[in-house]
Amino acid sequence: MIPFVDLGAQYRAIQPQVEKAVLRVLRSGQYILGPEVAALEAELAAFVGVAHCISCASGTDALVMALMAKGVGAGDAVFTTPFTFMASAEAIALAGATPVFVDIDAASFNMDPAKLQDAVGRCVASEALRPVGIIPVDLFGLPADYPAIDAIAKEHGLFVIEDAAQSFGARLDNRRAGALAEIACTSFFPAKPLGGYGDGGAIFVNDAELDAVLRSIRVHGQGSDRYEHVRLGITGRLDAVQAAILRVKLGVFEDELDKRQTVASEYDRRIADAEIALETPLVAANQLSAWAQYSVLAIDAAARQAMQARLAAAGVPTAIYYPKPLHLQAAFADLGYGPGDFPVSEDVGSRIFSLPMHPYLEAGTIATIVQAMRD
Numbered sequence: 001m002i003p004f005v006d007l008g009a010q011y012r013a014i015q016p017q018v019e020k021a022v023l024r025v026l027r028s029g030q031y032i033l034g035p036e037v038a039a040l041e042a043e044l045a046a047f048v049g050v051a052h053c054i055s056c057a058s059g060t061d062a063l064v065m066a067l068m069a070k071g072v073g074a075g076d077a078v079f080t081t082p083f084t085f086m087a088s089a090e091a092i093a094l095a096g097a098t099p100v101f102v103d104i105d106a107a108s109f110n111m112d113p114a115k116l117q118d119a120v121g122r123c124v125a126s127e128a129l130r131p132v133g134i135i136p137v138d139l140f141g142l143p144a145d146y147p148a149i150d151a152i153a154k155e156h157g158l159f160v161i162e163d164a165a166q167s168f169g170a171r172l173d174n175r176r177a178g179a180l181a182e183i184a185c186t187s188f189f190p191a192k193p194l195g196g197y198g199d200g201g202a203i204f205v206n207d208a209e210l211d212a213v214l215r216s217i218r219v220h221g222q223g224s225d226r227y228e229h230v231r232l233g234i235t236g237r238l239d240a241v242q243a244a245i246l247r248v249k250l251g252v253f254e255d256e257l258d259k260r261q262t263v264a265s266e267y268d269r270r271i272a273d274a275e276i277a278l279e280t281p282l283v284a285a286n287q288l289s290a291w292a293q294y295s296v297l298a299i300d301a302a303a304r305q306a307m308q309a310r311l312a313a314a315g316v317p318t319a320i321y322y323p324k325p326l327h328l329q330a331a332f333a334d335l336g337y338g339p340g341d342f343p344v345s346e347d348v349g350s351r352i353f354s355l356p357m358h359p360y361l362e363a364g365t366i367a368t369i370v371q372a373m374r375d
């Protein structure tokens, strides 16, 4: 069986450095925050090109903390897409606000700015909720259309929080993912482009005041000393073992990012040459994808099912991100959405599937995968 994400191959490539780093932490006696975490934060901020990085316990915590720092609450509307991982919208609800869904663009799978404009307009007109912010998601590693989204945000006085959980390392023009909005959140879940060996996440900001508020929220709203609490917060800290591992992984990350580009172009070329009836991912000239996933569209649901079955028989795993859009999930039933509300998300969800994608995928394996789809 070909692995979908080969974390074993990555571990073999960096094993001595990782084991040395973990041992260093075990012997240091400091296991939560501390110098290892501070060093990682400085390195991540430099990589992304922002002033401050606040590491935290997960990508979900990063989003919740960002929304808490923005002070959202009951009656506030925060716009995001229904075609994303649960956490993007879940964080909005956990922070006490209401997720308002906006359909995606059929080519990029990211928030469609024209539909955002409509949704904000409808929200303002209905007066039921107060529009306060937008969480665009850089799905599968591809940055959303921030210039268009920012223009709408500015017009209506909305904040923008980048959900960069899948796009660490990506670029839009000369900016890195993580630097595409006032606040950006990423995840270090093992299968993400920069993954640890456990849970972790980070928030990126340029503003010093936001940095201070986020650091306070990370430790129960701590004030000037440990048992003074000036606001509500959470247990949002990153542990030192993850930080030490992530520092090693960050050292090889640029190289892995290059390798992911090679894998993606190899798929593009071979699928086109084999004349397989699949739409392959589109990346604009001003974008660089972090290739969290290589996702393709079959003609319809039946074609997808047949293709996945053929691949499984050949020992090739595939995955569907995401089979059920968030507006149709039971957890969001009280938002009152129904089938047909976001037709692009629903159509894409019925036809999309992802092929194995990781930096250590070899050309020969890609050839085998594409051959299996053609047979």
Ligand SMILES: *Cc1c(COP(=O)(O)O)cnc(C)c1O
Residues within 6 Å of the ligand: 058, 059, 060, 061, 084, 085, 087, 088, 137, 163, 165, 166, 186, 187, 188, 189, 199, 200, 201
């Ligand atoms: C993974 C993911 C998250 C949440 O990250 P965790 O570290 O798993 O909590 C949020 N948004 C998106 C788009 C994700 O893919």
